[in-house]
Amino acid sequence: MGGYLLKRVVSLLPVLLVVAVVDFIIIHLTPGDPASVILGAQATEEELAKLREQLGLNLPIYIRFFEWIGGLLQGDLGWSIFMDKPVTEAIWEHLGPTLSLTIMAEIIAILFAIPLGVMAANRRGTWMDQTFMTFALLGISLPSFWIGLNLILLFAVQLNWLPAAGYQPISNGLLNHFKYLIMPAISLGIMQGALIARMTRSSMLEVLNENYIRTAEAKGLKMWLVTYKHALRNAFIPILTVIGLSFATLIGGAVVTETVFNIPGIGKLIVNSVLRRDYEVIQGTVLMIAAAYVLINLIVDLLYAYIDPRVRYDKS
Amino acid sequence: MIHVPLLEVKNLRTTFSTELGQVTAVDGVSFQVDSGETVGLVGESGCGKSVTSLSILRLFRKHSGTRLTGEIFFEQKELLQSSMEELQEIRGNRISMIFQDPMSSLNPVYTVGNQIAESLMLHQKLSKKAAQEKTIEMLTLVGIPSPDKRVNDYPHQLSGGMRQRVMIAMGLCCQPKLLIADEPTTALDVTIQAQILDLMLDLQKQLQMGILLITHDLGVVAEVCDRVLVMYLGQIVEEASVETLFENPKHPYTIGLMKSIPTIDGKRGKKLHVIEGIVPSLHQIPKGCRFAPRCPLADEKCRQHPPDLFEIARLHQVRCWHHERIGVGGVAFGG
Ligand SMILES: Nc1ncnc2c1ncn2[C@@H]1O[C@H](COP(=O)(O)OP(=O)(O)OP(=O)(O)O)[C@@H](O)[C@H]1O
Ligand SMILES: [Mg+2]
Numbered sequence: 001m002g003g004y005l006l007k008r009v010v011s012l013l014p015v016l017l018v019v020a021v022v023d024f025i026i027i028h029l030t031p032g033d034p035a036s037v038i039l040g041a042q043a044t045e046e047e048l049a050k051l052r053e054q055l056g057l058n059l060p061i062y063i064r065f066f067e068w069i070g071g072l073l074q075g076d077l078g079w080s081i082f083m084d085k086p087v088t089e090a091i092w093e094h095l096g097p098t099l100s101l102t103i104m105a106e107i108i109a110i111l112f113a114i115p116l117g118v119m120a121a122n123r124r125g126t127w128m129d130q131t132f133m134t135f136a137l138l139g140i141s142l143p144s145f146w147i148g149l150n151l152i153l154l155f156a157v158q159l160n161w162l163p164a165a166g167y168q169p170i171s172n173g174l175l176n177h178f179k180y181l182i183m184p185a186i187s188l189g190i191m192q193g194a195l196i197a198r199m200t201r202s203s204m205l206e207v208l209n210e211n212y213i214r215t216a217e218a219k220g221l222k223m224w225l226v227t228y229k230h231a232l233r234n235a236f237i238p239i240l241t242v243i244g245l246s247f248a249t250l251i252g253g254a255v256v257t258e259t260v261f262n263i264p265g266i267g268k269l270i271v272n273s274v275l276r277r278d279y280e281v282i283q284g285t286v287l288m289i290a291a292a293y294v295l296i297n298l299i300v301d302l303l304y305a306y307i308d309p310r311v312r313y314d315k316s
Numbered sequence: 317m318i319h320v321p322l323l324e325v326k327n328l329r330t331t332f333s334t335e336l337g338q339v340t341a342v343d344g345v346s347f348q349v350d351s352g353e354t355v356g357l358v359g360e361s362g363c364g365k366s367v368t369s370l371s372i373l374r375l376f377r378k379h380s381g382t383r384l385t386g387e388i389f390f391e392q393k394e395l396l397q398s399s400m401e402e403l404q405e406i407r408g409n410r411i412s413m414i415f416q417d418p419m420s421s422l423n424p425v426y427t428v429g430n431q432i433a434e435s436l437m438l439h440q441k442l443s444k445k446a447a448q449e450k451t452i453e454m455l456t457l458v459g460i461p462s463p464d465k466r467v468n469d470y471p472h473q474l475s476g477g478m479r480q481r482v483m484i485a486m487g488l489c490c491q492p493k494l495l496i497a498d499e500p501t502t503a504l505d506v507t508i509q510a511q512i513l514d515l516m517l518d519l520q521k522q523l524q525m526g527i528l529l530i531t532h533d534l535g536v537v538a539e540v541c542d543r544v545l546v547m548y549l550g551q552i553v554e555e556a557s558v559e560t561l562f563e564n565p566k567h568p569y570t571i572g573l574m575k576s577i578p579t580i581d582g583k584r585g586k587k588l589h590v591i592e593g594i595v596p597s598l599h600q601i602p603k604g605c606r607f608a609p610r611c612p613l614a615d616e617k618c619r620q621h622p623p624d625l626f627e628i629a630r631l632h633q634v635r636c637w638h639h640e641r642i643g644v645g646g647v648a649f650g651g
Contacts, residue, residue: 218407234425
């Protein structure tokens with residue numbers, strides 16, 4: 001197990017390197033000049049040239065690339081020229097809201113999606129099944145910003161129950177924190193929830209036809225034990241895959257949601273840094289998201305073995 | 317005192333809805349099983365043996381469009397009308413089942429010990445520890461070597477024969493009054509088959525358990541059964557004591573089955589598909605006698621009119637218009 005883990009982690013490094021290269025190239029292909037963003041429209045040509053010199057922007061691109069990669073290998077994500085601090089620090093400052101938001105969205109999604117998917121499967125073909133699945137389809141098709149705006153209209157503008165936008169860290173009170181995050185988390189989580197619910201249903205439908213489910217029923221087990229102990233665990237591998245993927249996409253989806261709800265998270269940081277042409281911040285953040293993505297996938301892979309004893313990793 | 321059988325099935329009909337329409341897999345089946353008695357249920361593949369057994373405990377998925385009619389009395393309680401809670405109290409406890417396919421009938425994500433202990437904790441209210449001990453005891457009983465280790469194995473770590481024994485241990489652990497065993501020994505080789513059957517019969521004596529034994533194997537029937545039901549295309553075509561059935565079979569189908577027993581090399585467990593012709597589909601059930609298209613004695617009457625079960629002697633029933641023409645030994649016709 002330990003050996004397997006090490007192998008998996010090592011094999012992630014080339015993946016991340018490729019991501020880093022692509023990341024760097026795409027960002028440097030984008031037109032725009034950080035110096036003119038920093039100095040504003042009135043800056044003279046000399047001032048701009050001087051600043052570019054200072055920031056190292058006039059160095060050949062390959063030198064800048066190797067300097068950046070060299071830094072990465074030492075755990076240094078680079079320097080924000082606009083905020084004038086290390087990229088790691090900038091990311092760290094924006095990480096909390098995004099983590100809170102995505103975890104909350106995922107929890108909401110899972111909490112609703114799995115029981116609903118299970119119920120739909122158990123009542124296949126009934127009106128309940130059809131209603132749930134229609135809503136799930138809606139949830140997949142509606143864009144999260146549209147859901148977000150409607151939630152704001154209803155709960156903030158009309159009913160005045162929740163703040164329309166903004167963010168409060170946990171340190172200002174858990175309830176306060178939730179009050180600000182609940183609408184963004186719902187609008188972000190709905191689509192993931194819908195995907196998870198549909199996967200839960202189809203996976204459960206397959207498992208419920210298995211002979212061992214009949215064995216469990218023949219033992220006299222109650223319906224909920226048959227469903228949740230015997231069926232769901234067998235149905236869980238595809239569900240877990242979707243959860244893993246959805247968690248990773250949530251981080252991307254957070255960009256839009258954070259903009260709609262004005263949350264100072266990673267998404268906001270990316271958008272602002274793009275506007276400021278703050279290259280190394282964008283590169284660093286994208287790389288960090290990619291790392292989170294592969295890490296989540298690794299965790300999901302490890303969980304497979306926990307759920308299903310037939311999945312073995314130790315084989316060399 | 318009136319004799320009350322342990323299990324009494326009356327006019328059971330099981331109908332599935334399929335994409336091609338309704339099919340009646342079991343059509344008007346009636347029989348009884350007494351305490352301490354072993355009743356064999358035989359017939360070719362697809363004749364409705366498993367469906368009959370599943371119907372007794374109503375083991376069909378809800379909302380699947382399966383319809384059950386008739387009456388099933390178990391210890392005088394009607395099972396088709398009883399509530400799910402009442403049924404769950406009986407399942408695995410008073411009536412237990414051993415399923416046909418041991419490879420797919422165990423849950424792959426739980427240890428076999430867990431799956432047996434689950435029944436014990438549910439019905440006998442044993443503690444986890446006591447259930448574990450009883451489980452090991454049961455595994456020993458069904459002849460699983462080093463049971464204290466095997467108890468922690470997952471099904472995929474066991475061979476087919478071992479899994480079948482686990483199924484049997486699971487079926488017997490709560491000491492049921494009625495055991496429904498669907499091909500319990502098909503996956504096993506002959507010596508182990510004999511051991512397992514002996515074990516079932518032993519327990520039967522101890523517990524006065526009734527057994528409904530479903531099998532393809534008339535050899536097994538001859539050895540262990542008291543009475544036999546012969547099924548064809550969803551109906552019982554002959555019912556008799558085991559001696560009568562083997563000495564004096566009256567239905568051409570039964571006779572056909574007997575002929576297809578391989579005897580010379582003593583090999584058993586082969587599927588009985590030696591009777592000429594194929595079993596019609598449930599969607600195209602013959603108008604008259606269901607066996608007529610394959611029957612050497614069939615005439616116009618057979619093709620037009622379905623025969624009832626005739627009681628030709630005490631406890632001997634047969635569904636054939638020509639039963640009188642079939643003599644002792646059942647060899648009134650050639651072929
Ligand atoms: N859920 C179902 N839906 C539709 N048809 C079914 C269903 N279950 C069984 N059948 C049909 O009912 C008939 C009887 O099946 P059953 O499994 O009882 O046969 P069997 O006598 O046990 O055969 P075998 O010896 O092969 O086990 C078959 O034609 C089968 O296709
Ligand atoms: Mg069967």
